[in-house]
Amino acid sequence: MTAEIVSVGTELLLGQIVDTHAPVMARILAECGIGCTRRTTIGDNWDRLVSALKEALERADVLITIGGLGPTVDDLTRDAIAAALGDELEKVPEMEAKLREFFSSRNIRWTESIARQAEKPTSARLIDNPNGTAPGLLCEKNGKIVIGLPGPKGEFDPMAYGPVKDYLETIQGAGVIHSRTLRIIGMGESHVEERVRALMDAENPTVAPYAHTGEVHLRITARAATREDADRMLDPLEDEIRRALGHHLYGTDETTLEAAVIAMLKERGETIAVAESMTGGELAARLTAVPGASAAVVGGAVAYSVAAKQAALGVDSALLASAGPVSGEVAEAMALGAQRAFGSTYALAITGNAGPTADAGDRPIGLTFIALATPNGVTVQEQRYRGLREDIRRRATQQALATLRQALL
Amino acid sequence: MTAEIVSVGTELLLGQIVDTHAPVMARILAECGIGCTRRTTIGDNWDRLVSALKEALERADVLITIGGLGPTVDDLTRDAIAAALGDELEKVPEMEAKLREFFSSRNIRWTESIARQAEKPTSARLIDNPNGTAPGLLCEKNGKIVIGLPGPKGEFDPMAYGPVKDYLETIQGAGVIHSRTLRIIGMGESHVEERVRALMDAENPTVAPYAHTGEVHLRITARAATREDADRMLDPLEDEIRRALGHHLYGTDETTLEAAVIAMLKERGETIAVAESMTGGELAARLTAVPGASAAVVGGAVAYSVAAKQAALGVDSALLASAGPVSGEVAEAMALGAQRAFGSTYALAITGNAGPTADAGDRPIGLTFIALATPNGVTVQEQRYRGLREDIRRRATQQALATLRQALL
Numbered sequence: 014m015t016a017e018i019v020s021v022g023t024e025l026l027l028g029q030i031v032d033t034h035a036p037v038m039a040r041i042l043a044e045c046g047i048g049c050t051r052r053t054t055i056g057d058n059w060d061r062l063v064s065a066l067k068e069a070l071e072r073a074d075v076l077i078t079i080g081g082l083g084p085t086v087d088d089l090t091r092d093a094i095a096a097a098l099g100d101e102l103e104k105v106p107e108m109e110a111k112l113r114e115f116f117s118s119r120n121i122r123w124t125e126s127i128a129r130q131a132e133k134p135t136s137a138r139l140i141d142n143p144n145g146t147a148p149g150l151l152c153e154k155n156g157k158i159v160i161g162l163p164g165p166k167g168e169f170d171p172m173a174y175g176p177v178k179d180y181l182e183t184i185q186g187a188g189v190i191h192s193r194t195l196r197i198i199g200m201g202e203s204h205v206e207e208r209v210r211a212l213m214d215a216e217n218p219t220v221a222p223y224a225h226t227g228e229v230h231l232r233i234t235a236r237a238a239t240r241e242d243a244d245r246m247l248d249p250l251e252d253e254i255r256r257a258l259g260h261h262l263y264g265t266d267e268t269t270l271e272a273a274v275i276a277m278l279k280e281r282g283e284t285i286a287v288a289e290s291m292t293g294g295e296l297a298a299r300l301t302a303v304p305g306a307s308a309a310v311v312g313g314a315v316a317y318s319v320a321a322k323q324a325a326l327g328v329d330s331a332l333l334a335s336a337g338p339v340s341g342e343v344a345e346a347m348a349l350g351a352q353r354a355f356g357s358t359y360a361l362a363i364t365g366n367a368g369p370t371a372d373a374g375d376r377p378i379g380l381t382f383i384a385l386a387t388p389n390g391v392t393v394q395e396q397r398y399r400g401l402r403e404d405i406r407r408r409a410t411q412q413a414l415a416t417l418r419q420a421l422l
Numbered sequence: 423m424t425a426e427i428v429s430v431g432t433e434l435l436l437g438q439i440v441d442t443h444a445p446v447m448a449r450i451l452a453e454c455g456i457g458c459t460r461r462t463t464i465g466d467n468w469d470r471l472v473s474a475l476k477e478a479l480e481r482a483d484v485l486i487t488i489g490g491l492g493p494t495v496d497d498l499t500r501d502a503i504a505a506a507l508g509d510e511l512e513k514v515p516e517m518e519a520k521l522r523e524f525f526s527s528r529n530i531r532w533t534e535s536i537a538r539q540a541e542k543p544t545s546a547r548l549i550d551n552p553n554g555t556a557p558g559l560l561c562e563k564n565g566k567i568v569i570g571l572p573g574p575k576g577e578f579d580p581m582a583y584g585p586v587k588d589y590l591e592t593i594q595g596a597g598v599i600h601s602r603t604l605r606i607i608g609m610g611e612s613h614v615e616e617r618v619r620a621l622m623d624a625e626n627p628t629v630a631p632y633a634h635t636g637e638v639h640l641r642i643t644a645r646a647a648t649r650e651d652a653d654r655m656l657d658p659l660e661d662e663i664r665r666a667l668g669h670h671l672y673g674t675d676e677t678t679l680e681a682a683v684i685a686m687l688k689e690r691g692e693t694i695a696v697a698e699s700m701t702g703g704e705l706a707a708r709l710t711a712v713p714g715a716s717a718a719v720v721g722g723a724v725a726y727s728v729a730a731k732q733a734a735l736g737v738d739s740a741l742l743a744s745a746g747p748v749s750g751e752v753a754e755a756m757a758l759g760a761q762r763a764f765g766s767t768y769a770l771a772i773t774g775n776a777g778p779t780a781d782a783g784d785r786p787i788g789l790t791f792i793a794l795a796t797p798n799g800v801t802v803q804e805q806r807y808r809g810l811r812e813d814i815r816r817r818a819t820q821q822a823l824a825t826l827r828q829a830l831l
Contacts, residue, residue: 024630026448026458026459026461027448027452027458028444028446028447028448028449028452028458029445029449029630029632030445030632031440031442031445032440032445033440035463036437036438036439036440036441037437039435039436039437040436040437040438043436043437049435049436050435050467050470051435051462051464051474052435052462053460053461053463054444054460054461054462055460056459058459061460065460068477192436194438201530202492202493202494203494203533203535203536204533206493206535207533207535213495221432221433222496223431223433224492232438289703289706292710293706293707293709293715294696294698294703294704294705294706294709294710295703295707295710296703297698297702297703297707297724298701298702298703298704298706298707300702300703301702301724301726302704302811302812302815304777304778304811306702307726307727310702310726311726311729312723312727312734313703313723313726314721314722314724314734315703315706315722315723315724316721317715317716317720317721317722318719318720318721318764320720320765321695321720321721321764324721324763324764324765325721325763325764354734355727355729355730355734356729356733368713369713399552399553400576401553401576401580402711402713403576404576406711
């Protein structure tokens with residue numbers, strides 16, 4: 014059984030708002046074991062909308078529309094679903110009575126356009142909308158299913174996660190589609206693929222790699238009758254991938270690198286402090302974004318100016334003058350300064366030039382030094398990143414966390 | 423001239439990540455006066471991808487693909503564009519040499535799959551990718567244009583806003599659609615709308631409000647023959663909105679609140695330091711994310727633990743014990759401590775409890791104190807935020823920046 018999603022609205026199509034409903038709907042379909050094969054976004058244009066719905070109905074068993082059910086002339090989806098199914102529109106008197114009561118109880122003047130929301134294609138039944146005025150639509154005709162959902166988030170979410178999900182669970186006999194994400198650091202996408210290549214040809218469960226900034230994710234997905242069956246298929250596959258990738262695999266699903274590092278520190282009863290120049294607080298922000306971080310994160314210093322490096326971290330002014338603020342020597346002094354000032358087990362320091370102009374003297378954009386102070390001494394590495402200011406900062410914090418993780422292993 | 427966008431990737435299709443690139447591309451098309459009529463999302467499936475590309479080419483003059491240009495077997499877009507255009511694939515020797523050099527300069531082992539990124543459809547020319555390995559593709563054939571862009575944000579954005587936009591501006595003759603975003607702080611969406619309601623009924627230029635965390639954006643859009651004509655329509659409209667909203671309007675287009683504040687500080691030759699507990703470096707990270715921030719941002723202290731508040735900021739231990747770390751008194755002491763330690767004109771301090779558990783003693787989740795130290799003394803405000811940990815942190819940094827801006831006005 015396959016499904017397609019059509020999101021309707023000129024604002025969506027032109028990118029003035031980002032479509033977050035279609036991803037929600039796609040995840041619900043997957044959880045119900047229904048494969049989503051295509052998503053389409055169409056503006057408030059009658060001909061294009063009807064064409065898109067007809068095409069989707071030719072390809073898929075289930076068609077879900079999002080948006081365009083409201084009262085204004087821009088709201089075309091109700092009529093377009095009827096046209097695509099070859100249905101007429103009919104008024105539902107009880108629905109109109111409900112709408113009239115809703116508006117009069119709120120002292121809002123009734124206009125005839127509101128009554129359009131009480132209409133439905135002949136093959137449809139209405140889906141109750143406790144959080145708004147436009148009901149959803151559920152049509153079954155000629156072996157096809159069409160579900161029409163409203164666009165406002167407060168109306169869409171409860172309907173999608175509630176009656177629509179309940180319904181979708183009953184129509185499929187194909188079980189569930191369940192995925193896990195395995196998160197990998199210190200290895201590029203093509204090398205990850207090389208190690209798991211043999212597993213990628215299987216049809217079920219599937220293995221697919223995705224590159225992110227400074228890490229790679231492997232998504233493993235099983236189709237099975239139940240969630241438990243899917244887990245039984247994924248467990249040995251995950252084990253096999255873990256053997257192939259070793260300690261490069263740092264976490265699963267929503268476990269971020271910072272969360273993995275903090276869990277390791279907590280388990281050892283150790284702490285971390287940070288000293289940041291180029292990354293300006295981003296490393297501290299990533300670490301403290303993890304719930305419960307306070308058990309492992311003592312604090313940090315953002316030493317953006319030369320004076321701050323001296324004042325907050327006690328970096329020697331002669332060293333700053335001779336080596337320059339973007340240097341391995343200064344990174345080392347910053348890490349030791351943070352470790353001393355905050356009394357932490359470890360301290361990470363980052364200094365560099367993130368661009369777009371050579372803020373830090375004449376050092377090239379992307380040049381970065383990362384130092385890690387441990388109870389046994391301090392190590393420094395030099396990196397050279399490419400990309401935008403935000404990418405360089407992100408890569409530097411990612412590398413710093415990876416370095417700490419390596420030391421903790 | 424019409425365009426369609428096809429986003430490629432199973433992760434996108436199944437809703438595991440939200441597609442933010444297609445909206446960016448749609449806005450660029452609008453700015454170039456090219457009407458985007460449909461967007462499609464397809465998974466990493468050869469038959470479905472080739473069909474979707476062929477269908478789009480039948481309907482539209484310009485087809486833009488996003489994603490699927492990488493080195494793995496899942497990356498099908500390069501081959502699919504060739505198939506849809508009836509092209510062969512050919513290797514570009516200079517590109518392969520460039521890739522080999524890139525990998526060897528970084529001591530990364532070469533694998534044969536990497537070389538796929540040096541291939542192109544016969545009718546394509548390559549678009550340089552200074553931030554990654556996969557070049558973009560630009561094909562002109564049989565009166566149709568196909569542009570293939572890579573998926574990683576750090577590669578997609580510079581290519582889309584750079585050479586692709588430049589190219590699209592040259593091919594259209596139908597005028598432009600030009601928008602400006604007016605950014606507003608300290609006023610809710612309905613109050614903004616109330617003040618500009620009369621301007622919202624016009625067809626051209628249009629005015630539309632959008633709510634964001636802690637601020638409201640008004641998007642004003644004009645259709646005109648040239649960018650200059652559009653600007654001539656938008657200028658008086660922007661003036662009228664500025665009169666209606668006064669100092670609540672803090673910036674336009676990509677000017678973030680932190681960028682606006684840094685510009686004000688630079689103009690006055692003044693500086694800022696920050697002291698953060700609950701927000702853990704996020705305020706410092708926002709400020710230092712602004713290019714050229716170093717002229718105004720001295721540094722910051724992330725004082726997550728009680729000990730760090732004493733050590734890094736000199737907050738009195740008796741005060742910490744009596745008032746508690748989440749208190750107006752401690753916020754004030756943190757701000758004064760940062761101002762003193764960093765020698766800055768102003769200092770902002772944030773302490774509070776962002777949840778999910780009551781990290782900071784028994785203070786309720788969302789309770790936040792924000793202090794601003796100025797040359798004339800220190801002020802403290804108490805806030806109570808609702809939402810998730812990340813929302814509370816974001817709202818607190820937003821309010822801190824708004825407070826500093828207010829003081830600078």
